[in-house]
Amino acid sequence: MPPRGTRPTDKFDDDDYPAYTMGRAAEMLGTSPAFLRTxxxxxxxxxxxxxxxxxxxxxxxxxxxxxxxxxxxQGTKIEDACRIVILEDQLEEAQRINEELRAERSPAPPSA
Structure with missing residues (x-):
């Protein structure tokens, strides 16, 4: 039985739900299973x-x-591409955290 407050359809909206097999994932990406393994x-x-x-x-x-x-x-070696994507992800996370910290520090707008 699913946890209380969840619906079976919630999995459809969950970006982290492991819904795709290797074959289906490779097909969707237009690549091979070996690429995903790499x-x-x-x-x-x-x-x-x-x-x-x-x-x-x-x-x-x-x-x-x-x-x-x-x-x-685009010609990037796969090892380098992986590193680039990891760094892009880390940068995006750091920018998100920065934005949250700025929002916490900024004074609240005056009420009318």
Whole structure:
């Protein structure tokens, strides 16, 4: 039984839900399963495993993999593409944290 307050359809909205098999993920990205395995070896994405041990990917992981594929298609070595995507992700997170801190420090607007 699902936890109270959740609906089975909530999984459809969850970017982190591991909904895609390796074959389906590779097909969606227009790449091979070997490409996805290489991304895992380079620690860009770590797929979850089904009870049977098969790799399962989330929508978030597929977006990350798609970005790496863009870079590889532009001639970047796959190892370098993985590092670039990791650094882009870290920069985005740092910018988000900065923005939150700025918002906390800024004075509240005067009320009318």
């Amino acid at each position: 991304l895992g070896e380079n620690r860009l994405i770590t797929p979850l495993r089904s009870d049977g041990g098969h790799r399962r990917y989330s929508r978030y992981q597929l977006r990350i993999a798609a970005r790496a594929r863009e870079l590889v298609d």
